Amino acid sequence: MKQVTMSIDGKEVKAKEGMTILQAAMEVGIKIPTLCYDDRLASYGACRLCSVEIKKGERSRIVASCVYPVEEGLVVETESPRVQKIRKVILELLRARSPGLKEELAERYEVDKTRLDRDATFCILCGLCVRYCAEVKGANVLGFVGRGTERQVVFFPDIAFKTCPTCKECFNICPTGVIPSDFAVNVPRFEKQPTVFPVRLRDEQNLREFIKKIE
Amino acid sequence: MAKRIGSLDDMEQLRKRIVSGIDPNKTMVTICGGTGCQAYGSDKVFQAFTEEVKRQGVDVEVGVKATGCHGFCERGVVIVILPEEICYLRVRVEDVPEIVSETLVQHKVIERLTYEDPQTGEKSVKESDIPFYKHQSRIVFGKNRFIDPKSIDDYIAIGGYEALAKALCQMTPEQVMDEVKKANIRGRGGGGFPAAVKWQTTRSSPSDVKYVIVNCDEGDPGAYMDRSLMEGNPHSVLEGLTIGAYAIGAHKGFVYVRQEYPLATENTICAIEKAEEYGFLGKNIMNSGFDFTVEVERGAGAFVSGESSALMSAIEGRVGEPRPKYIRTSVSGIWGKPSNLNNVETWANVPLVISKGADWYTSIGTEGSKGTKIFSLVGKVNNTGLVEVPMGTTLREIIYDIGGGILNGKKFKAVQTGGPSGGCIPEQFLDKPVDFDELSKVGAMMGSGGMIVMDEDNCMVDVARYFVNFLSDESCGKCVPCREGLRHYHKILERIVSGEGRESDIELLQDLSDVIKDASLCALGQTAPNPVLTTIQYFRDEYEAHIKERRCPAKVCKDLISFYIEPDKCKACMICLRNCPVGAISGDKGLIHVIDQGKCTKCGTCLDLCPTRFNAVTKLSGEPVPPPPLKREVTREKGSEQ
């Protein structure tokens, strides 16, 4: 494998071609915040928390480090002012959906708590559960439906009622921690009605129960 | 079975044979068969002509032909009678007998069907004299009107497939590449990326299998230039695609047509079959040893599936969702193979460059943007339709000379260019030349060619809200900045137009914009802030009026306006009172009418119906509605109207 030499936060870093910036940084102990990344899964590049600024000659631009491949001579800054602003606003957007998410990071980036109206549905569509279920378990119990701001995670009841009771591996993978209550409410129901139609992961009822529990 | 064309000579002979069969002096009625005119019944008009010519036993020979779109769709059905080039607009079946007896037999012009200038009242008989057409240069789009899209011979008669013959029989792929590079064709799909650079990347990517693709997904609301080209002149796109494939070294092509374009699909499939018969597609094309086949793919029906990586996923049969493409699709696209994607119009420019040469091509346009661009001119202008002009034409020329100025003599406010994620350009920039670079400098973009003209009755906050709405429905929803950013954009704009805006909202919108622009995964998100940022930049006062004064200056936003009947103008005619759908108007014969603001749903019926000679209903915004007059009886002045 070819090696490339590049600079991350002023440090000269050698990395193997084909690696991502995130992996190269991790190898030398530079921590880049992530959310939708999991080393067991293919990079997804959706949360954009891992954004970094890269410079090639005069031009600088923002890329997601979990998907951007290393390149010879690349200059990377993982905490430039532009990057910090992005993380701050992305965390703000995420926490409007999922209050309490990534508490430590929120403090580090001084995330504003009040500017955005809250709309707590907890799911932030990072796709970790969906991808874990598909890529690691090969079960495909979960999926996405809808587009744009209507996008949602759904169960497929006909597979869920058979597979989920003995697996439950996604319980620890969800960054918002709400999946167990979704299961407690839904999966027993599916046994009675294992339809092929997708069912929303989170309905009003389990949302209320979840909020009761954390409060 | 048509004869397979094996050489330049064959090609030339074929063209001569076709042309010799056409009598240039024969009367030919060309009827636009584009989707716009079809909606006005062009099929029926076509049929009526065929029957009427027979019925009246016209003794001169008359041909009737359905052609591609002429661009003036608003005035459909458009017909042009050749060779005199008499152009009739808004033709209906009822007009056909008269056209046959008057114009075809007696060569008399029917005034009422010709173009009349809304300002000067001047009539134009010839198509090329109509201001809408006169100021255009339709080098790409203009061929539509001479050909029946289902007839390959029509296309060949006007020089079609000569560029392909020249490229394959006389040029090496390298020479084709050089010519396209010299011509500096830039992508018409929105980005303006140099086609030759993209072609070269795919060409030099090591792989046996490579693909070339036509992007006919065209999802911008109101835009239909790609549809009209694909429907009206599919061969020009296929010819360009084949030349490109030859230069790149691809043997398989796809035309990706959105679901909503059945006629484009039909005509493309028909064109592929006809081209195969002549051997312009298939194995060993024109005995050059080059093989190339094309397949039509139906689109998934989402705006975002027009984005390159999403489109390629869709062709593979997966969800049409963008993916991070730090490895470009030109290197790794469909099934991981190098895949070169270009827009319909980009491909249609290629044959021109090959047959007329890069020197001719680069003589049109500006320093950085060569050739012409087709725009879909809509909104508050007198002439709407498809407009092709050299790059560098100013906005003013497009809107006033071609578009005929603002509707009903109103005042121009802004022009929105570049599709839903373009920007709104105010009056001070009307003299900007339109090309890939100039509009970007003022925060908008040329994009794929949408052009929506707005007048003083458009509320710019409401306009921003409309585009944000569109984008939040059409974003794929995968990445956080775009999905969640648009969600909040939408909420903030909704509250501003409903009078609930907060003082900090403008700054919040700007703050979100920076991040949506920088951090979104694909170009949909990266450009989504444009409508918001440009309206704030150029029309900040309108935002502030909504937020600080709860006033909508254009009197559009329903929550901020009231309908009011001016007592001294009301003649108590009962029209509004009878027609108000919620019965909110009180009064009687001889009693001044008054709107109950609590009941009014702001549907505007009263304003629309109040006779213009009274003009008693107005909209108020940012001011209280005056209390009802104490004296409700109408005072009748002597000699005043009833």
Ligand SMILES: Cc1cc2nc3c(=O)[nH]c(=O)nc-3n(C[C@H](O)[C@H](O)[C@H](O)COP(=O)(O)O)c2cc1C
């Ligand atoms: C959200 C989105 C939608 C797009 N839709 C279209 C489209 O409908 N047609 C098109 O030609 N290009 C569209 N594009 C641009 C394509 O990604 C691509 O750049 C283009 O087809 C390349 O062709 P060109 O270089 O000839 O313009 C879209 C891009 C984005 C981000």
Ligand code: SF4
């Ligand atoms: S920018 Fe928008 S459309 Fe593009 S990937 Fe992100 S969510 Fe999807």
Ligand code: FES
């Ligand atoms: S961790 Fe890279 S985009 Fe989510």
